[in-house]
Amino acid sequence: MNDEQRAHRVVVIGSGFGGLFAVRGLRRAPVDVTMISRTAYHLFQPLLYQVATGILSEGSVAPATREVLRRQRNARVLTGEVTRIDLADRTVTSTMPGKVTAAPYDSLIVAAGASQSYFGHDDFAEHAPGVKTIDDALALRGRLFGAFELAEVETDPVVIARWQTFVVIGGGPTGVEIAGQIAELTRRTLPGEFRNIDPARSRVILFEAGPKVLAGFGGRLSEKAARELRRVGVELRVNTKIVGVDETGVDVVAADGTRSRVEAMSKVWAAGVAASPLGAQLAGQCGTQVDHAGRIKVEPDCSLPGHPEVFVVGDMMSLKNLPGVAQVAMQSGRHAAAEILRRLKGEPSRRPFRYRDKGSMATVARFRAVACIGGLRLAGFPAWLMWLLVHLVYLVGFRNRLMSLLDWAVAFGSGRRSERTVTRSAIRGLQAESPPHPASDHGSAQPSASGRPGTV
Amino acid sequence: MNDEQRAHRVVVIGSGFGGLFAVRGLRRAPVDVTMISRTAYHLFQPLLYQVATGILSEGSVAPATREVLRRQRNARVLTGEVTRIDLADRTVTSTMPGKVTAAPYDSLIVAAGASQSYFGHDDFAEHAPGVKTIDDALALRGRLFGAFELAEVETDPVVIARWQTFVVIGGGPTGVEIAGQIAELTRRTLPGEFRNIDPARSRVILFEAGPKVLAGFGGRLSEKAARELRRVGVELRVNTKIVGVDETGVDVVAADGTRSRVEAMSKVWAAGVAASPLGAQLAGQCGTQVDHAGRIKVEPDCSLPGHPEVFVVGDMMSLKNLPGVAQVAMQSGRHAAAEILRRLKGEPSRRPFRYRDKGSMATVARFRAVACIGGLRLAGFPAWLMWLLVHLVYLVGFRNRLMSLLDWAVAFGSGRRSERTVTRSAIRGLQAESPPHPASDHGSAQPSASGRPGTV
Numbered sequence: 001m002n003d004e005q006r007a008h009r010v011v012v013i014g015s016g017f018g019g020l021f022a023v024r025g026l027r028r029a030p031v032d033v034t035m036i037s038r039t040a041y042h043l044f045q046p047l048l049y050q051v052a053t054g055i056l057s058e059g060s061v062a063p064a065t066r067e068v069l070r071r072q073r074n075a076r077v078l079t080g081e082v083t084r085i086d087l088a089d090r091t092v093t094s095t096m097p098g099k100v101t102a103a104p105y106d107s108l109i110v111a112a113g114a115s116q117s118y119f120g121h122d123d124f125a126e127h128a129p130g131v132k133t134i135d136d137a138l139a140l141r142g143r144l145f146g147a148f149e150l151a152e153v154e155t156d157p158v159v160i161a162r163w164q165t166f167v168v169i170g171g172g173p174t175g176v177e178i179a180g181q182i183a184e185l186t187r188r189t190l191p192g193e194f195r196n197i198d199p200a201r202s203r204v205i206l207f208e209a210g211p212k213v214l215a216g217f218g219g220r221l222s223e224k225a226a227r228e229l230r231r232v233g234v235e236l237r238v239n240t241k242i243v244g245v246d247e248t249g250v251d252v253v254a255a256d257g258t259r260s261r262v263e264a265m266s267k268v269w270a271a272g273v274a275a276s277p278l279g280a281q282l283a284g285q286c287g288t289q290v291d292h293a294g295r296i297k298v299e300p301d302c303s304l305p306g307h308p309e310v311f312v313v314g315d316m317m318s319l320k321n322l323p324g325v326a327q328v329a330m331q332s333g334r335h336a337a338a339e340i341l342r343r344l345k346g347e348p349s350r351r352p353f354r355y356r357d358k359g360s361m362a363t364v365a366r367f368r369a370v371a372c373i374g375g376l377r378l379a380g381f382p383a384w385l386m387w388l389l390v391h392l393v394y395l396v397g398f399r400n401r402l403m404s405l406l407d408w409a410v411a412f413g414s415g416r417r418s419e420r421t422v423t424r425s426a427i428r429g430l431q432a433e434s435p436p437h438p439a440s441d442h443g444s445a446q447p448s449a450s451g452r453p454g455t456v
Numbered sequence: 457m458n459d460e461q462r463a464h465r466v467v468v469i470g471s472g473f474g475g476l477f478a479v480r481g482l483r484r485a486p487v488d489v490t491m492i493s494r495t496a497y498h499l500f501q502p503l504l505y506q507v508a509t510g511i512l513s514e515g516s517v518a519p520a521t522r523e524v525l526r527r528q529r530n531a532r533v534l535t536g537e538v539t540r541i542d543l544a545d546r547t548v549t550s551t552m553p554g555k556v557t558a559a560p561y562d563s564l565i566v567a568a569g570a571s572q573s574y575f576g577h578d579d580f581a582e583h584a585p586g587v588k589t590i591d592d593a594l595a596l597r598g599r600l601f602g603a604f605e606l607a608e609v610e611t612d613p614v615v616i617a618r619w620q621t622f623v624v625i626g627g628g629p630t631g632v633e634i635a636g637q638i639a640e641l642t643r644r645t646l647p648g649e650f651r652n653i654d655p656a657r658s659r660v661i662l663f664e665a666g667p668k669v670l671a672g673f674g675g676r677l678s679e680k681a682a683r684e685l686r687r688v689g690v691e692l693r694v695n696t697k698i699v700g701v702d703e704t705g706v707d708v709v710a711a712d713g714t715r716s717r718v719e720a721m722s723k724v725w726a727a728g729v730a731a732s733p734l735g736a737q738l739a740g741q742c743g744t745q746v747d748h749a750g751r752i753k754v755e756p757d758c759s760l761p762g763h764p765e766v767f768v769v770g771d772m773m774s775l776k777n778l779p780g781v782a783q784v785a786m787q788s789g790r791h792a793a794a795e796i797l798r799r800l801k802g803e804p805s806r807r808p809f810r811y812r813d814k815g816s817m818a819t820v821a822r823f824r825a826v827a828c829i830g831g832l833r834l835a836g837f838p839a840w841l842m843w844l845l846v847h848l849v850y851l852v853g854f855r856n857r858l859m860s861l862l863d864w865a866v867a868f869g870s871g872r873r874s875e876r877t878v879t880r881s882a883i884r885g886l887q888a889e890s891p892p893h894p895a896s897d898h899g900s901a902q903p904s905a906s907g908r909p910g911t912v
Contacts, residue, residue, distance in 0.1 A: 040605055040878045057513035059875035064601070066649040067872065076651035079605040079883065097886045101609050135879045149496055149535040153552050193522040195532035399866050399874050403859065410855050416523065418855050419515035422496045423591045427535065430553045
């Protein structure tokens with residue numbers, strides 16, 4: 001093929017907000033776009049906690065990327081795990097089971113996002129998984145609903161209490177939203193469904209190392225959020241650090257140095273993120289360094305120092321202290337696409353990325369949210385209405401909007417949850433989490449509708 | 457506790473149609489009901505193939521059993537795998553991870569259903585799984601959609617063809633419905649989403665050992681179904697036996713003894729069922745035997761010979777050649793409940809179970825089904841409309857009806873599929889299925905939107 005004839009090749013790594021908005025930004029450009037992602041879906045991350053807590057189906061928040069992009073004829077989608085970016089060769093290597101693919105590029109947009117960070121305690125991951133992927137969310141769904149199944153057949157009150165205690169680590173928006181939903185699950189959805197246990201007596205404990213939850217929202221909203229969380233049944237433990245996580249609980253240290261233990265079978269980690277390891281790989285090749293969260297310091301136009309043809313966007317990018325939120329990813333992805341377009345048109349000037357803060361919000365419970373938009377600070381029902389509208393607008397696809405709206409009507413209206421199916425493998429997976437019982441410990445389950453523990 | 461005071465204890469094993477209708481049949485009875493099931497959901501089995509092929513979410517066809525039964529105060533639900541039924545002790549033993557539970561009964565209804573049968577070739581299971589549980593359906597969803605992801609990154613045409621060939625084994629309703637939906641997926645949903653492969657050129661091959669598909673529907677409907685299947689792109693191979701299943705394909709023998717091989721990475725088994733092994737356990741204890749499909753020959757009132765207090769219903773029961781269909785399970789479950797009620801009222805006469813055949817139906821493709829209801833034989837659109845109505849009526853819960861209707865509108869209207877999210881573990885799971893490639897076999901993926909295989 002002749003070099004003069006072929007179109008400018010753009011490779012985009014990642015199918016999250018950054019990657020998707022980059023590809024879409026190139027839809028009218030005379031380029032060949034290849035998006036490479038290890039997931040075959042575009043994840044609407046801000047609603048993932050609702051998949052985990054049984055409100056939404058995975059299809060509603062994770063449409064197939066190639067379906068989303070099917071009409072963009074200059075783009076193609078490859079599923080694969082990127083193992084190597086070669087800046088000298090301008091090639092991205094990715095693998096699928098049994099297959100290695102090398103994609104050459106003229107321009108590259110790296111939007112591989114971030115995963116959970118355990119701040120050096122990677123051994124916590126086994127017992128306190130994060131919620132970053134669909135796999136995570138479905139596994140957590142199995143753990144949450146499965147915990148009550150285990151508690152219902154249990155007879156030892158100590159073990160029952162352990163199954164009915166839920167620990168969420170991290171008081172940012174994700175941690176607050178998960179804790180709030182687990183509390184509503186135990187208080188509004190599950191009561192009435194069990195005969196031996198009372199789901200409403202479950203404990204949901206939210207740990208935060210700093211002095212406040214939702215610290216980024218400012219003092220007043222942070223306090224309102226804390227109040228709402230307590231109202232729905234979440235115990236808040238601020239100024240508390242997690243120093244140990246094991247099968248049956250967590251070890252914590254309070255600000256005054258007091259160490260204590262909380263027995264809990266279900267733990268969720270929402271305390272921090274680390275950029276994709278592709279960041280460190282890139283940094284190594286261009287003689288720069290990554291920050292404490294694994295992010296690369298980029299030029300004002302989001303390009304890699306010394307490599308104007310490579311853009312790093314979204315959660316992987318370190319630029320002017322911008323936060324790792326969806327809006328930054330969307331806007332920086334779109335900016336990279338626009339930069340490529342401008343250069344192809346022969347405009348040499350490199351424009352700096354300007355972030356337009358559209359605000360942030362977090363739902364605490366049904367009908368209750370906090371939002372800060374520009375100078376505006378909202379809490380309670382008005383903030384929740386805004387949350388509803390914004391999330392409906394950004395969800396990809398009419399069907400997903402309609403379905404989510406219906407599922408929300410069910411969840412917020414009746415308290416029921418429509419997507420709580422627990423697979424058998426999830427139930428079996430609880431085994432590793434279950435403390436060993438002697439084989440002779442036959443409990444007795446007399447059919448008794450009155451809630452008394454039965455005797456044979 | 458005093459024997460005089462306590463209510464009559466009924467244990468129901470299984471949360472399928474048989475078990476659920478048995479429990480519901482006892483809702484006004486002065487009894488304590490315990491339902492024990494290894495799944496925490498009630499599965500609407502007739503629509504499971506739609507979960508596998510990306511049309512419906514698992515929540516739509518598998519609501520939590522305890523949610524369905526939450527208002528029935530005399531019933532409780534235990535999740536657990538029944539390991540032993542002791543007819544002498546009148547006790548059912550079940551296990552959950554780390555916990556063994558023993559439930560005593562006065563009356564027992566066994567409705568544990570059936571699983572896939574490989575007719576002595578259990579080694580086929582690894583490569584040609586069945587579709588009987590939510591786990592199965594989600595795994596198959598991953599295999600189907602994942603196969604196209606693998607094909608898209610592949611460069612070897614032989615390997616691509618292998619990923620694009622789908623084999624369905626068994627020409628009964630399940631096999632026909634799965635094959636029809638896979639064909640529609642390849643012809644209506646996926647075209648336009650890929651750049652290297654053409655999904656419409658996929659092969660979907662339905663194997664049937666006998667001379668006809670849907671033999672139970674009679675000659676004319678069977679022929680109409682075969683015609684419709686061919687019209688949507690399914691290759692029919694009747695009078696053909698599967699003699700080998702391995703990682704990359706199947707070995708078949710035609711009626712004239714010709715042996716041949718079909719290369720296909722994705723295989724689905726829908727050829728036969730075997731009743732739960734609890735059947736053989738029961739038979740061993742009461743001196744009777746199970747038939748070739750593992751079912752127990754029961755008395756005319758569905759009770760176990762010599763044990764009038766034990767009922768065996770649904771797919772586990774062998775009675776007057778009744779088929780293993782949802783209606784038999786529902787009606788026999790309800791009959792067992794009615795029998796228990798009658799005896800508690802002091803009516804000693806044991807009434808024989810009378811099956812009211814409400815007919816059977818199978819969807820072949822969108823707007824196309826076959827149905828035989830009493831003397832009535834319907835095919836095409838009228839049968840499909842009837843299929844739609846009947847399935848809406850029997851789906852549990854208003855939300856699930858509305859959601860399914862919307863998902864069907866999407867699937868049958870636009871051809872899109874709303875629930876096709878493939879987990880990363882499913883993609884990784886394809887690895888075992890992938891033939892080894894030498895590490896040096898780097899394919900080249902030039903970003904080319906024209907569908908040409910790229911070159912570097």
